Amino acid sequence: MKLEIGKFFVKKIEFGSKTGYANGVLTINKEEALAKVREDEHITEAELHIVNPGDMVRLVPVKDAYEMRCRIEGAKGVYPGVTAPLESAAHGRIHALKDASLLVVGKHWGSFQDGLLDMGGEYQRNTIYGAMRNLVLVADTDEEFERHEQQKTNHALRWAGFRLSEYVGECLRDLKPEEMESWELDAVNRRSESVQKLPSVVYVMQPQTQMEVPGFNTLIYGWNANHMLPTYMHPNEVLGGAVVSGSFMPCSSKMSTFEHCNNPTIKRLMKDHGKTINFLGVIMSNLNVVMEQKVRMAIMVAQMAKNLGADGAIVAEEGYGNPDVDYIQVLVELEKVGVKTVGISNECTGRDGKSQPLVALDSTATALTSSGNVSQLYNLKPMPVVLGELESLARDGLSGGWEGCVKPDGSAVLENNAMFCSDHPSGFSVKRCFDF
């Protein structure tokens, strides 16, 4: 299984007469791009913006982030089962714009899972998007049924993001990539002796799937991952667009669609494959509501890892609070069958830092990576430009905001919880918790 990704490094984004890419400059024909967004009649208003690292711009409520890419070979589109016919995402060729992303922002209305991000100032470094050149879609919809709900599926906006990222990426189809990367992993029983001798490692992903109502959960090939038992996947499937982010997880804990397509933990394990480890692949798990579901899931992950011959596992949790139980349960079950574990998650230690960092703890979990504190308090100064609506942070039940947290002068107090993808459990985080 070989997946090739041709890279195009964006140094500038601008609006122009023809959507295209040349010499580091991405040009967007605004009207054509917006027409793509408006293909869904539920989009009522839409505007495009360009933001760059260091710009004193605040974006809120951010719904999701996307890599702008196109499928050259293999599947027939970027997100099989979501925007394209169902085909394996694991092989073929993709062209992608690098150092850039598409961010989708609600024009007015936010929801529990939405976040805030600053392109400049003290909090620019909280997300990887603060260091990228971003095309920003700010749009509204006629989804009246959830207008005043705290939990929103954000369907029209999220799907507008898929379409728009594919539309822009399409301009790369006939271009020669500036750099190629190639991801390849043989079947587990068809590997050379020298590779088989290395310690075998699996990557266990626990994307957020805890909503029983349809429309909110992470999708795997378009399938609601709440409705599945843990399964084995080729890492190329994740990098190739088989997994898209949902619309439920409080934002600092989120794995965006961009991050699935660029999962840095997978990339690191693939790079180490054949050198220090024998990377067996991804065990795609999920996060559950009922204890029995959590235990069943963990037992199945453990038996799969064991029978694949894993010596070690990296477990990543997209969430905090209740899903910590699933996370710890998986670590415990893996250790029980002799698979050595390391976990990646954030913590929730409270504003005073004194609360138990995870809802569930177990002394078996001796090797944990920390990616941030959900309840760290941030004081944001006013920003000259806000894309979206700042008041949504206080008004609409964003997980780290509350009534009154936005001040009339445009400053705001919030918990990290509402900072878009800030804890990056996908692996990008360059912060962690320390004991004080």
Place this chain on the structure above:
Amino acid sequence: MKKAILYLNQFFGQIGGEDKADFEPVLEDKPIGSAGIFNGIAKNVKIEQTMICGDNFMASHTDEAIERCLKLLEGKKFDIFIAGPAFNAGRYGNACGQICKAVHEKFNVPVITSMNVENPGVEMFKRDMYIFKGGNRATAIKQDMTAMAAFADKIAGGEKLLPADMEGYFPRGIRHEVFLEDLGMEPVMACDRAVDMLLAKLKGEEYVTELPIPKQDLVPIAPAVKDIRKIKVGLVTSGGIVPRENPDRIESASATKWGKYNIAGLDKLPAPEFKTIHAGYDPEQADKNPNVVEPLDAIRALQKEGKLGEVDDFFYATVGTGTTQGEAARMGREIAADLRSRGVEAVILTST
């Protein structure tokens, strides 16, 4: 220049040895003993007064000793309070912990002490103050005092304080987020930190978890009651059900108090005579019907059916939300002792 007050025991306060351990508290208007080391290091803060109290006096008359020490401090201007170092001296460690805790609570100034890891005072007080990792005997006095002085100097100078391990004190059970670059560390991504940790773990090499699992104090489950009809049963709740006026002033969160309330002759807990003061859940239902948290109505029904025998005339209540494990354990011990004195042999404990 900020001001600090130093607390010493009779020995380090130069009063005398074990024969002077009952020495009663005094506050001297001068730096004494190791205060000199402190004042030689710190640039932003100076010890100008020294409090001395005998270790025995503090240990055997704790309440009185604390009260008298606090009284001596009243009206004094000081920004930081230092105690010890106490090395591995158990009584001295206890004294440093007790006085630092009390001074912090009353005057809300930073309090710093130093103890050896083996000193029981570390476990008792590390959540309440900065306890620096000290040597196990008095020969370490210079380095222990130097560490406290350097840290006090940082506080006095308004400098950014680093994590516990980097500063050298025992973690206080507080965890905050920090960017690695802010500590002068390489900004290594979580995925790389995780994979590196796994490689070390697989090779059997040393690694340091970023989230140490706190030691859990697991209480074994008591053996089952043979016949619950033949013993006296008690009722306890952490759901905050109290008489309307909350006579014991139990806190709505982070409780440190508990109460016991008479239910003799009651068929159920009546509203609004009883209500909840718990701030961790929506009180509407419990205020309407306190029995949803402390189920006296169901208990009485079981008694009538003959499934339960005697039930104690009092129920016990506190609030569970935000309550520290330490306070919860203390209240648990106190309530258990009270229940035993009333002949209760089993308890129905309801949470929220």
